[in-house]
Amino acid sequence: MTNTIADVEQADVILVTGSNTTENHPVISSFVKRAVSFKGTKLILVDPRRIKLADFADKWLRPNPGTDVAWINSLIHVIIKEELYDKEFVEDRTQGFEALKEMVEKFSPDYVSGITGIPAAHIIEAARLYAGAEKAAILYCMGITQHVSGTDNVKSLANLAMICGNLGMPGTGVNPLRGQNNVQGACDMGGLPNVFTAYQKVTDDDIVKKIEKSWNVSGLSNKPGLPVTEMIPAAHSGDIKALYIIGENPLVSDPDLNHVEESLDNFDFMVVQDIFMTETAQKADVVLPSFCFAEKDGTFTNTERRVQRVRKAVTAPGAARDDWRIIAGISRRMGFAMEYANASEIFDELTLVTPSYAGITYERIEEEGLHWPCPTADHPGTPVLHSRGFPIGKGVLHAIDYIPPAEQVDDEYPLYLTTGRVLYQYHTRSMTGRTDGLNERAPESFVEISPADAEKYGLKDGDRVRIASRRGEIVARMTVSEKAVDGTVFIPFHYAEAAANRLTNSALDPVSKIPEYKVCAVKLSSAA
Template sequence: GSAKCSNEEAYLFQKLIRTGFHTNNVDHCTRLCHASSVAALFEGIGSGAVSTTFGDIKNSGVAIVTGSNSTANHPVASTFFKQARRNGTTVIYVDPRADKMADHADIYCQLKPGTDVAFYNGVMHEVIRLGLTDDEFIATRTSNFEALKRTVADYPPERAEQITGVPADTIRRVARAWGEASGGIIFWGMGISQHTTGTDNARCLIALCAITGNVGKPGAGLHPLRGQNNVQGASDMGLVPMFYPDYQKADDPGVKARFETAWGSEDLDPKKGLTVTEIIGSALKGGVRGMYMLGENPFLSDPNINKVRKALAKLDFLVVQDIFLTETAEFADVILPASSYMEKDGTYTNTDRRVQLGRKVLDTPGQARVDWEVVQDIANRIGLDWRYESARQIFEEMVSVIPSYKNLSYDNLGLTGKLYPNPDPEHSDGTVVMFGERFKTDDGLAHLVPAEWLPAKELPSEEYPFVLNTGRMLEHWHTGSMTRRSYALDAIAPSALVFIHPDDAASLGLGDGEMARVSSRRGAIELAVKVSHRESPGNCFIPFHFREAAANLLTIDEIDPVGKIPEFKFCAVRIEPADVSVRADG
């Protein structure tokens, strides 16, 4: 499924897979961005959604932005961060890359890649040692604090410095700023989640907020910044293998019975389905024999592209529904021309839990059709009797099975949308701060989960001495299937780049714009060098938008054991001059 499609389309897609194909093997890009965050949030506070909005930063004394180059990846949210800092909020930025967000931070911590657990354990060590915890909140609204306290006791700032490279005094400064603030929010991105220890990373952030009482009040909370325009909504709609809509467990007999009644289906699958990464692995072994791709391009977005290529080639049948002929579509047996957001009505839920109405302004070109209509036609061809006539009608059914969206309707969303949950959308914008009295866990408490630091699965070696980090640029979007067709955007950023520190460039004999060969144990690509003071020595960064130099040809497909998310942010590579040195501009 797709996190770029509307809520209605995500809802119908997962309903088709479950009622028509009788399987829970349905997933989307959350598996490649925030799956580990969601796993930790459900475990810790019983909800995978943000606990407050990014606009609430105006009420914060301090904000931590970690693992997110927000100015490039979340430019709307970053304007709120920068404005809050101008108005007095202390901004702490934690990331291996000193990208533009570092320019707007009061405190910047350039930690070594993959050492987040050690860093936050060191901060919590100091918060507890200095007596900056909220003892009443810990006593009444959390569990397992003593176990957490024992774990972080082994991470004094000096040990955390040895592991992370962040000076012990800086760690102490962060702890004091966080602990003494009237309220604090943690915003995080893929740099936290896209690790084999991604769930542990998020567990630490949850614990840091909870032990200081920074959840459930204005200017405080947990905010995983979502990666696509409707990844929150697609997850809410049940476009994941372990949950039905509204995060109701797929392997719960009571949930199964409720949806069988609601959908008029008698044989829903009682087992959790496979995730994106597990589906690829199953296809390689001949287990999964067919795939239906709606608005996804795993050929470039998934790790270890050679493995993905083999999996796609081995399928008996592949259908791709998309607005352009993507790299994945080149493997398809059937291609269904789809629609962009401007060509259809529907709702979208942003990172703040804000449900917004999209309205059609253009007709679809050629034979392209509105996605939910295509899905409905397939449903009817395989024997389901679906008679939806509009996105509005689908939305009404969604609301009837999604308690979090209760009271919302097309008519009360207005021009700016409404936050969920919302008890009175006629007169209220919705709930900004969640968990003011209790969490959504079974006992209503925040469950603190200690985490020990573990090294990455593939460490640098003499043969592959550099650490590769991958991500996005401001100018381009994911696999570039849309933005690289934009003349203006492609003119600004036309070619693939590898960003390396000046000292590394000098030692390798590479100048700015010269061609380099970057190789890992899985493959090699050639691309232009960008000498950058924002990288730290021994590390490099490659955006993954470019087919001709696909970063994910290099990445490792090891996954987080809980969130099942791949390790996009850490693998070992070698950098050397390309065989033929060509200037990038000519």
């Protein structure tokens, strides 16, 4: 997030898109709902499903899945045409405005209405509302990113925020809501194929030299590695022979599971380090038991870049070990000593090679976490990014054209499928599935369908239906719901027994390599 969670409450307008906030980030949704209910904030919701937040929205725009660039460009079209944009901000702090203006010219509300299904008048009203606000915040999540155009979608939202000067102040910003407890930290720590910690590029020879010196090693690779969505399929080609998986369950979470399953079988050697015998762990050659969060010391970094303490509360079961200790044990056996007494010593080391964390110590975050960048010991942290400038100088406005989703509906597969999550379960349920009460509230997978579509296919609420894509099929119970839009069904991906990811398309965004979970084509039939 460019901004903090709490400063959402200071916005005059909040635009939420591709985020089912009340189910996936319930505590953040409270900030939004409070702002709308008690502070006069206006909410623009753009989402194909009639999610709970629609009850709080002043404007709810319902786009066809995978048409985000089109509606965002259309908002920009209206804002430029009606001269509602922040001319000073555009002039002083951005570049590329003319190219953007030229690109959005064709995205008139009427034209875009045909692509997105959003009435032209709604696009115009939403554009005026967003641009008219003194402070407007954008919140988005995987409904924006999990598309072949995911990167384009995010850049388009950034365009929208920048032309309206909605950056660098409390109550503004472009705010991705990150899904996992430490996904921000895993990225910050260089758990990515192209960067070391703090996004220092592996292709930059000076950086490589600096890290080699700090770690006292030589021969670090300056060739970017493969992202997860290419690493697992690389088992087929034999390019990857061995995979070491820590705390992940790709056999439920990854797209096109039938293919993933074949890939995992193809590895010469697979290690899984986890707290449970997950679906993925069962495929491993060696399984290593690790600590869960309640058993370890360390830090997590949340979605607002706040580095916070994790503290040991209980003893881990049996012979389980802390994740870093397990890896250090293997490292030592491979001839590279990693000796640390505790997590605190590791943190001290990582701050030396991570400029954005350099000023953070356990002592400073004892009571409350600090937002990175926090470069020095006396730096107060940075709750709001880009308040004076962008790291690259002027913010780049990207002229982006609309591309449709990778898979379209046709006669054989006439419905769109979009996947997501439910409040009571988390990811592949390896944790939430162990609390009976959560299972009681959300016991099994389901296919959410609109009343009109249910009637069209002659199916009733509670029916068991077979749902198939070009890649696989599953059977699940049907839920007829007003949340669903005609022509699109929704399935939560949590449940291994009826895994939505047997159906999903592994088509990737060319830049971020994120799979298009949010759109694929399926067909339905009764499984009775």
